[in-house]
Amino acid sequence: MNDASKNAAAPLLSVDGLVRHFDVSAPFLNRLFERLDRSYVKAVDGISFDIGRGETFSLVGESGCGKSTVARLIVGLYQPTAGSIQYEGVEIGPREAAAARKRMQPHMQMIFQDPYASLNPRWRVAEIVAEPIHVRGLLQGKREILARVGELLTQVGLSPADGERYPHEFSGGQRQRISIARALAGEPEFLVCDEPTSALDVSVQAQILNLMKDLQDRLGLTYLFISHDLAVVYHVSTKVGVMYLGRLVEWAETNTLFENPRHPYTRMLLDAIPDLEMSGRQRIPVAGEVPSPINPPSGCAFHPRCPHVEARCRIEAPLPRIYDGVHVACHAVADGRIS
Amino acid sequence: MAEPRGGIGGEVPDLSLWDRTIDALVRARHSDIWYSFKRSPVTMVAAAVTAVIILSAVFAPWVAPYNPFDLATIDLMDASLPPSWMADGDPRFLLGTDDQGRGILSTIIFGARISLGVGFASVVFALIVGVGLGLISGYVGGTVDAVIMRVADIQLSFPAILLALLVDGVARGVLPREAHDELAIYVLVFSIGISGWVQYARTVRGSTLVEKNKEYVQAARVIGRPAILIILRHVLPNVMGPVMVIATIHLALAIITEATLSFLGVGVSPTEPSLGTLINVGQDYLFSGEWWIALFPGAVLAILVLAVNLLGDWLRDALNPKLR
Amino acid sequence: MSVRNLRIEFPTRRGTLVAVDDISFDISPGEILGVVGESGAGKSLTGAAIIGLLEPPGRIAQGEILLEGRRIDNLPYEQLRRIRGRQIGAIFQDPLTSLNPLYSISRQLVETIQTHLPLNDREARTRALALLDEVGIPSAGERIDHYPHQFSGGMRQRVVIALALCAEPRLIIADEPTTALDVSIQAQIISLLKGLCHEHGTAVMLVTHDMGVIAEAADRVAVMYSGRIAEIGPVQEVIRTAKHPYTHGLMGSIPLIGHHVKKLTQIDGAMPRLQEIPAGCPFNPRCEKVMDCCRVERPNLQTVQKSRVACHLFDGADGEARAGE
Structure with a gap:
C-alpha cells in the first residue's frame, strides 16, 4: 500500500469543483417575446476527484448524469464553466490556462464509444493511426512513420497490412482496436475512455477489455474509464466514482465500493444488475426515473427516489465527506442513519 | 488475441498518389453508384448526350465544320440558307446558316462552348464561396454563423436573375464600354455564381454541424490538430457528397441563367455568341421564315439542360440510400 | 407457437446470403423464450419473420411458422395484418419510433383496441385506462391524454407494452425491449413484462444480446450463432452449465461483480460475415475444441440433459464425458 499513499500525495490528474453548464435557452427573439428566462443544463455540477498514476478511475452513472461531459472537459473538448483541472500539478482547466493546456x-x-463514428470513413487506417504522429511531429520520414504504424497495429492485435484498408472494411471490435492504436500513437500516459465497449457485443467487449488491461500493464497507462455497466467497471477499475445528475455521490476503491456501498443510489444501482449467476437473489426493482437535469430536484438530487429521505434532504445539498477513505455525499450516511 | 485477418506480408505499403487513384477507380467500379448507373437507361442516355455536347464544345475547333468567328471563312453569299435537307439547302451547312453566312451547326458548337464554360465557371465560383462559408459557418458557429446565415437569407430573397441583372448593370455603369465587352464573361460568371452560393453554404453548414459532432472530429481535436486542418482534412471530404449533387443541378440552372441573360442582351456580346445569344439573334428572323436560326440553338440548350438535370436527379438518388 | 426449419435469405447482386439457416423452436403459452446472440446472428430477423415484417429483399426461403397449429407464414398480406395485431404483439427497441408523435396516447390505444375488439369509444377508453394502470403508469387517468414526447424513455416503453397487450395477443415478440433504457429502468421493464406474460398466459419471444436480461426474464433460452441455433434449453442449465463451446465462451466473457479475474475469457476472432460462413459448424474457426469433423459436417441439434445442442462434441454416447472437461 506504499504505492497508494505515494499516489495520493501526487495525483496525475486532479479535478476540483468542476462545473459545466450548457445554455439551452430559446433563441433571443423567442426569449424576448415569450418572456422566457435563460435556462441551463447543469451537466456537471461541482465534481472533485483525483486519479493516481497507473490507476484506472471509473465514472459510472445512468444516461444524462454528466459522466461523458466530465471526460470531454478533461481532454479539453469543452471549456469548464468553473473549477480546476490539474494535470501533474499544472492547471489546465480555465480558458486562461490555454498555453498550459496546449503543453x-x-x-x-x-477513445470514443462509437466505433463507427470515431474513424474518418475517407481515410485509410494507416493515415488514421499516423495522425497523432504527424501532429506531434514524433517521427519524420514516411518509412519511419509507416514502420511505427505497423508496430502499433500489431500491438492492438491487427496486422500491419490492415493499414492500407478503409475503416468500413472492419468490424466494430476491430475498429475499436484501430481507435486504440491511434490513441497510443500519440504516446500518451493518460487515456480517457468514453464507454469504449458499450457498442460492442460481449465476446468482443471481453477482447477489448483484455487488450486495454494488457496495454496498461505494458505501457504504464493511467485510465479514466466512463461506463454505465457496473460489471465492466468492477472488472477494470481500481477506483470508482458514482455520478448522479452532474454530481459525484460516492467514490472509493473498487472493492470497498462494491462490497460496502454506502450511498443509497449506489446501492440501488448494484441492486438493479441482472443476476447472471441465477442465485435466486430477489431483486428489488427501483422505483422512479432520473429527473431532468434542466430542472433538478432541490437539495439532494436523489431525494425523490431515495428510501432514506428526510426533510433536510429536500432543502440542503449534501457535501461529500470521507468515511474510511470512502467519499460519500449523503445526509443519511452523515447522520449514521445508514452504515 | 489477433482477430484473424487475410493480410499478406508484414509491410505497410507506400500510399502514393498513384495507388490512391487506382484504388479509387477500383472502388468506383464496384461501388453502388456504378451499379445504379448501369441499371438506369435514362441516366445512361443523359450521360451520353451530356458527354457528346461537352466533348464537342471542348474540341470545337476540330469538331465544327467551320470556325464561325473566323471572318475569312465566312461568305455573305451563304447567308440565310435553310437546313441542308430542305429545297434551298446547301450540303455544306447541315443546319443552315444565319444572316451573316455562318453555319448554324458551327455556331451552336462554339456557342455551347461559351455556355458551358460560363456555366462551369459560375458553378465552381459558387461552390468555392458557398462551401467555404458553409464550413466556417458550421464549424465556428456562434456570431460568425449567425452573420453568414443572415446574409444568405437576405441574398435568397432576391431572385437569381434579378441579382445577376443588378450585378451586370452595376458593372456596365462602372466599367468603360470596351472594358465591359472584354470582361462581360467574367461579370456573367460572377453574377451567376454569386446568386448560387447560398444553397451550397446551407447544405454544407448542415452537414458540417453533423460531422463536427462526430467522434472522429473530436478525436482529431484531442490529438491537437488546428481547426483549419480539421476542417480541410476531416470535415470537407465528408460533406462533399451532397455538394456534388447540388453542383450538377446548379450547372443546368447556370446554363439557363446565362442563356436568359444573354437572351435579354446583358450577357456575352453577339460577336462571340453563346446559345442564349444565338436564340436572341435568331428570334428576329422567326417571322421572316428563317426559323432554324433560333430553333436549333434552342433545342440544343433544352436537351443539354434536360440531360444535366437528369444526371443530377440520378446522382441525388444514388447518393441517398433512403431513396434506393 | 412453433417455428419449423425456418430459412431466411437475402438475394443480393453478389449472390444469395443466408441470414437464418434452418432453425426450429417452440414457445408454449405463458413461456418466455429468450433468443440471444451477437449482432448479425439473425435473432432480430427471426422475430421480424414471425411478425411478417421482414424487410425486402429478405424473404422466407423455407420452413413454416405455426401459431396455435395454424400456418401463418404463407398467408396473404391482409390476413397476416389482422393476425399481427390480434394475436401477435410487438415491442421494439426504441419506444419513440413505435409511437406516433402526433397522436395522444389515448387515441393510439383506443384506435388499436377498436381495430381488434368490438368496443365503443367509452369501453375502449376504459380498457385503455386499465391497460395503462396494469403496465404501471402512475396517475394513468391524467396521463392518458398526453403525447409520447411528454413521457420518459421508461414510461414510453410501458406505453408500448400496453399497446402490444391491447388485443390480448397469444404471442409477443419483444426485440431488445430494454436496450435503450438505463439499468434501473431495465429492471422495472423486465419484471413488468415477466409478470404480465405469466398472468395472461402469453408466449413471449424475447430477443436480446444481453445475457443479464435473459437470466432475469426468460424460462428457456436459444443461443444463436451465424443464423443457426447453437444451443437451446432451460435458462438455468444453459447459463450455469453451458454445453456448446460458443455459449461457454460467451458466458465467460461477461464480467461478473464479486469475481475478480485478471483476464476475461475471450473468444478470439469475430462472427463470420454472412458471405463467409465456413463449411461444417460455423463456429469451427474460433472453437478451442475443434475436431476434423467440425470443418466438414454441420452438427445437428441433439438432446443433452434438458437442452439441445448443435455440436459434434456430443456425438455418440460418450459425448457428455468429453464435454465435462
Missing part, C-alpha cells in the same frame, strides 16, 4: 494535451488521448 499538457499531448500527454492525454481519448
Whole structure:
C-alpha cells in the first residue's frame, strides 16, 4: 500500500469543483417575446476527484448524469464553466490556462464509444493511426512513420497490412482496436475512455477489455474509464466514482465500493444488475426515473427516489465527506442513519 | 488475441498518389453508384448526350465544320440558307446558316462552348464561396454563423436573375464600354455564381454541424490538430457528397441563367455568341421564315439542360440510400 | 407457437446470403423464450419473420411458422395484418419510433383496441385506462391524454407494452425491449413484462444480446450463432452449465461483480460475415475444441440433459464425458 499513499500525495490528474453548464435557452427573439428566462443544463455540477498514476478511475452513472461531459472537459473538448483541472500539478482547466493546456494535451488521448463514428470513413487506417504522429511531429520520414504504424497495429492485435484498408472494411471490435492504436500513437500516459465497449457485443467487449488491461500493464497507462455497466467497471477499475445528475455521490476503491456501498443510489444501482449467476437473489426493482437535469430536484438530487429521505434532504445539498477513505455525499450516511 | 485477418506480408505499403487513384477507380467500379448507373437507361442516355455536347464544345475547333468567328471563312453569299435537307439547302451547312453566312451547326458548337464554360465557371465560383462559408459557418458557429446565415437569407430573397441583372448593370455603369465587352464573361460568371452560393453554404453548414459532432472530429481535436486542418482534412471530404449533387443541378440552372441573360442582351456580346445569344439573334428572323436560326440553338440548350438535370436527379438518388 | 426449419435469405447482386439457416423452436403459452446472440446472428430477423415484417429483399426461403397449429407464414398480406395485431404483439427497441408523435396516447390505444375488439369509444377508453394502470403508469387517468414526447424513455416503453397487450395477443415478440433504457429502468421493464406474460398466459419471444436480461426474464433460452441455433434449453442449465463451446465462451466473457479475474475469457476472432460462413459448424474457426469433423459436417441439434445442442462434441454416447472437461 506504499504505492497508494505515494499516489495520493501526487495525483496525475486532479479535478476540483468542476462545473459545466450548457445554455439551452430559446433563441433571443423567442426569449424576448415569450418572456422566457435563460435556462441551463447543469451537466456537471461541482465534481472533485483525483486519479493516481497507473490507476484506472471509473465514472459510472445512468444516461444524462454528466459522466461523458466530465471526460470531454478533461481532454479539453469543452471549456469548464468553473473549477480546476490539474494535470501533474499544472492547471489546465480555465480558458486562461490555454498555453498550459496546449503543453499538457499531448500527454492525454481519448477513445470514443462509437466505433463507427470515431474513424474518418475517407481515410485509410494507416493515415488514421499516423495522425497523432504527424501532429506531434514524433517521427519524420514516411518509412519511419509507416514502420511505427505497423508496430502499433500489431500491438492492438491487427496486422500491419490492415493499414492500407478503409475503416468500413472492419468490424466494430476491430475498429475499436484501430481507435486504440491511434490513441497510443500519440504516446500518451493518460487515456480517457468514453464507454469504449458499450457498442460492442460481449465476446468482443471481453477482447477489448483484455487488450486495454494488457496495454496498461505494458505501457504504464493511467485510465479514466466512463461506463454505465457496473460489471465492466468492477472488472477494470481500481477506483470508482458514482455520478448522479452532474454530481459525484460516492467514490472509493473498487472493492470497498462494491462490497460496502454506502450511498443509497449506489446501492440501488448494484441492486438493479441482472443476476447472471441465477442465485435466486430477489431483486428489488427501483422505483422512479432520473429527473431532468434542466430542472433538478432541490437539495439532494436523489431525494425523490431515495428510501432514506428526510426533510433536510429536500432543502440542503449534501457535501461529500470521507468515511474510511470512502467519499460519500449523503445526509443519511452523515447522520449514521445508514452504515 | 489477433482477430484473424487475410493480410499478406508484414509491410505497410507506400500510399502514393498513384495507388490512391487506382484504388479509387477500383472502388468506383464496384461501388453502388456504378451499379445504379448501369441499371438506369435514362441516366445512361443523359450521360451520353451530356458527354457528346461537352466533348464537342471542348474540341470545337476540330469538331465544327467551320470556325464561325473566323471572318475569312465566312461568305455573305451563304447567308440565310435553310437546313441542308430542305429545297434551298446547301450540303455544306447541315443546319443552315444565319444572316451573316455562318453555319448554324458551327455556331451552336462554339456557342455551347461559351455556355458551358460560363456555366462551369459560375458553378465552381459558387461552390468555392458557398462551401467555404458553409464550413466556417458550421464549424465556428456562434456570431460568425449567425452573420453568414443572415446574409444568405437576405441574398435568397432576391431572385437569381434579378441579382445577376443588378450585378451586370452595376458593372456596365462602372466599367468603360470596351472594358465591359472584354470582361462581360467574367461579370456573367460572377453574377451567376454569386446568386448560387447560398444553397451550397446551407447544405454544407448542415452537414458540417453533423460531422463536427462526430467522434472522429473530436478525436482529431484531442490529438491537437488546428481547426483549419480539421476542417480541410476531416470535415470537407465528408460533406462533399451532397455538394456534388447540388453542383450538377446548379450547372443546368447556370446554363439557363446565362442563356436568359444573354437572351435579354446583358450577357456575352453577339460577336462571340453563346446559345442564349444565338436564340436572341435568331428570334428576329422567326417571322421572316428563317426559323432554324433560333430553333436549333434552342433545342440544343433544352436537351443539354434536360440531360444535366437528369444526371443530377440520378446522382441525388444514388447518393441517398433512403431513396434506393 | 412453433417455428419449423425456418430459412431466411437475402438475394443480393453478389449472390444469395443466408441470414437464418434452418432453425426450429417452440414457445408454449405463458413461456418466455429468450433468443440471444451477437449482432448479425439473425435473432432480430427471426422475430421480424414471425411478425411478417421482414424487410425486402429478405424473404422466407423455407420452413413454416405455426401459431396455435395454424400456418401463418404463407398467408396473404391482409390476413397476416389482422393476425399481427390480434394475436401477435410487438415491442421494439426504441419506444419513440413505435409511437406516433402526433397522436395522444389515448387515441393510439383506443384506435388499436377498436381495430381488434368490438368496443365503443367509452369501453375502449376504459380498457385503455386499465391497460395503462396494469403496465404501471402512475396517475394513468391524467396521463392518458398526453403525447409520447411528454413521457420518459421508461414510461414510453410501458406505453408500448400496453399497446402490444391491447388485443390480448397469444404471442409477443419483444426485440431488445430494454436496450435503450438505463439499468434501473431495465429492471422495472423486465419484471413488468415477466409478470404480465405469466398472468395472461402469453408466449413471449424475447430477443436480446444481453445475457443479464435473459437470466432475469426468460424460462428457456436459444443461443444463436451465424443464423443457426447453437444451443437451446432451460435458462438455468444453459447459463450455469453451458454445453456448446460458443455459449461457454460467451458466458465467460461477461464480467461478473464479486469475481475478480485478471483476464476475461475471450473468444478470439469475430462472427463470420454472412458471405463467409465456413463449411461444417460455423463456429469451427474460433472453437478451442475443434475436431476434423467440425470443418466438414454441420452438427445437428441433439438432446443433452434438458437442452439441445448443435455440436459434434456430443456425438455418440460418450459425448457428455468429453464435454465435462
